Amino acid sequence: MKTVTEFPHPITDDPDMIITLADGCRLSARVWMPVDAAANPVPAVLEYIPYRKRDGTLPRDEIMHAYVAGHGYACVRVDMRGNGDSDGLMEDEYTAQELADAVEVIGWLAAQPWCSGAVGMMGKSWGGFNCLQTAWLQPPALKAVISVCSTIDRFADDIHFKGGCLLNENLGWGAVMLSYSSRPADPALRGDWRANWLARLEAQPFLAPRWAGHQARDAYWRHGSVGEDYSRLQVPVLSIGGWADNYMNTVAHLVENAPLAKGIVGPWVHQYPHTAVPGPQIGFLQEALRWWDRWLKGIANGAEDDPAMRAYMLHSAPPDASAPHRAGHWLAEPVWPSPRVTQQVLALTQGGELGGDGVLHARVNTPQHLGLHTGEFFPMGLNGEMPGDQAPDDVLSVCFDTAPLETPLDLLGAARLVLRLSADQPRAFLAARLCDVAPDGSSVRIAHGMLNLCHRDSMAEPALLPVGQEVAAVLVLDQMAYRLAPGHRLRIALSTTYWPFLWPSPVAATVTLHAATLHLPVHQGSETEWVAPPPEGAAPWRHKVLREGHAARRVEHDLIAGTVALVVEDEGGDTENLAHGLITGDTMAERWQVHPDDPLAARAEIRWEQRLSRGDWAVRTLATAAMWSDATHLHMEARLEAFEGDNVVFARNYAEKVPRDFI
Incomplete structure (x- = not known):
């Protein structure tokens, strides 16, 4: 820049x-x-x-x-x-x-x-x-x-x-805001910072249960x-x-x-x-x-x-x-929706073919740890937060592929899956990933979408699935703009699990597909039509790094317990603002654990620390949050602590359970 x-x-x-x-x-x-x-x-x-x-x-x-x-x-x-x-x-x-x-x-x-x-x-x-x-x-x-x-x-x-579907970012963001909003005003600007801070801490809500309840x-x-x-x-x-x-x-x-x-x-x-x-x-x-x-x-x-x-x-x-x-x-x-886009309809057929003319009868019941390569809901940078190679998740999914493409395929807009299906549980969801599969077998996620099947008819008025009865549903994937190369295949990968992106259903459901078509927004093709101006900005802030940060993202498999966990760590380090002397830093750790065979083994744990100091003044806050579930309820706990120097000046525990009406 x-x-x-x-x-x-x-x-x-x-x-x-x-x-x-x-x-x-x-x-x-x-x-x-x-x-x-x-x-x-x-x-x-x-x-x-x-x-x-x-x-x-x-x-x-x-x-x-x-x-x-x-x-x-x-x-x-x-x-x-x-x-x-x-x-x-x-x-x-x-x-x-x-x-x-x-x-x-x-x-x-x-x-x-x-x-x-x-x-x-x-x-x-x-x-x-x-x-x-x-x-x-x-x-x-x-x-x-x-x-x-x-x-x-x-x-x-x-x-x-x-x-x-309940996003696990619901808990993640609840923990973030519990931490972010727990910090005090800068004493250099507010003489009453301490009284204001204590009042702020006393009123601080843990919002994740409230959000999950709706x-x-x-x-x-x-x-x-x-x-x-x-x-x-x-x-x-x-x-x-x-x-x-x-x-x-x-x-x-x-x-x-x-x-x-x-x-x-x-x-x-x-x-x-x-x-x-x-x-x-x-x-x-x-x-x-x-x-x-x-x-x-x-x-x-x-x-x-x-x-x-x-x-x-x-x-x-x-x-x-x-x-x-x-x-x-x-x-x-020039106009939107684009008149250069037409809908191509591809049937999902027996044997994993996308675009064939056969029948379909496919059972989808995937292990609970599928989804470890999905990435974050909103990735921020280059710490492995974007979707990685989807091939390990594809292996665990029910996949339908086209033949290798002979010419490039340009997609612009949102794809839709039109489905006839039945389920053996009253609560279930279906996740779909549209992927670009290279000749070497690597798989890039183009777009994904998900549907809580209780919402098959309405987001405002959900209803439990009639067990064993065939129903209609439409699953809309996210918007995309993507060109597949010749020799690549287009894949739709389906799953009834998507951890840790989504909280799992209470019972490992089987969804049976009786008919399915993928509606693709195919663009007629284009070359470069806009040249963007290069990035510019004003002078960056004057600061001094006192302690370097580092990040880690790894999958842990307990070979005795059989559990699988995604562990995310981000040590933000500490930095001094050279304009006004405030020193700030943060540290975050998350653990998202599940057993491949047991949705009720899912557990999330999050920890955030915030640090502020200048001269002899130093404060920090520590926010932790956890979530697990049983067959009828989601359970969420959190704790918020605040320190002035080494002294605890505030501590509060939060504990709530939320009925699983439709999740």
Whole structure:
């Protein structure tokens, strides 16, 4: 990435601008703006998240917000209520209070003498969610948004459930937020940091059981799901996603349904696309400026005439869970859905053939440890977090293959499996992986999808399966853009287990397929249709690494107990911010264990430590979480401890069980 040090506008950087809300809650904002903004007001761009501007997102903030501010904007990075250096307490994600605060902050920004009155909102992940949700509420001053790695449906396409199946990231993210939100404000900014910290700890929720308890798409999930009414998104939306992330579907949904949406999907993990792997990275900040210039400054630069969808079509390559780069090319679709895509229907037939004309009667009952090569729900980097070689999981699956391809096959969109099936248990799910199988037998996951068969007819009104009776179901796989090479085979791999991506069914179910067709979105073919600008950013943060980090990811097989475990370790090290002296660090460990023959042997254990210090002041928090299940309930426990120096100043245990209504 090119570092830019000279900009059209010299800027100021206020580390702690206070925004006082109507109820007296004080939110802390870091604000970059041109030095002459008071005399020559500029539009404001808001990023509003719980991830701590003082240390958590600071490395990316300084690259992004200083760059945009230097081009004539006030960039405002706000710590949400109950997080970082702000007042208040946090109750849940995307609450009515959170969104009301966002609307109020936008109104406050528009009224400032240094603001032109036009406000944009941007963010990735949580910030990508709430900028869409805030736009849905239609605050008058909000003129445009940029949403990266987000969702339009909190039940169907977030970290809690997918296809009605319980994601293990539900527990993982519950542990993350228990840890992240347990940290205090910086004493250099808040004299009352200790009292604020203790109040924050006392109110800190462990949210994983609450999320797991809503096993249907009820009012809890409909809140904040902007797909409930796309017509309310009346401002221009630039939606960005990555094929290595599990939020890749949002872009297609928004471009198809929102009135003023454009989309870009690259090869990336869950990061902003000017820094994300796999490459190629793009000039995200230049694209953002083009968006803001058009919609916040009214500059006629033609952004409204950009292609509806720009997508990076991946090309066949060997599997690599830490791929730094993916071969491919950019295509540009003027309208979406693309008229260059047609549906090809391939039958799944007896003997594992995909595209034959025979009958089908296939029993799917797979071992519980299948899925160890799936990767993370939202991989962040190069620590083996992306899907690896699928061949070991394919061996355990029920697979259907095409003959070797004679010509390239381009796919763009979402594939669907149309099924007639029966099951021997009232609760079961089916996972499907669409794979590119090379002549050497290695297997690359192109896309995957899953369906809790209790949700075969409705996400809002699930029903237990009628045991032994044939039912219809449609399993939709994730969006994709992929070119298979000649000589490769296309494979659909089916399983009734997917560990540790999904929590297992209470009994090892057998699903029998009576008929199945795969509906493929086949693209007519393309060459390079868009050349992205190269990545740029402002100068990176000044810091000193005091202790290097390291990571590990391994599979452990206990040859006596027979259990198999995925172990993930990430020692983040410790780093000093040379601008204000705060030293921060974290350590994470996860263990996801199961027995191949026993779904009730599944157990997850997670540990997070956060460290902050400066001079004689030092605090840390320790959050642990565990989950297991029996035939009728999910069991979750957690513990949160806080230390000032070596002294324990807070400790709390959490323990809840959740009925297995449909999982």
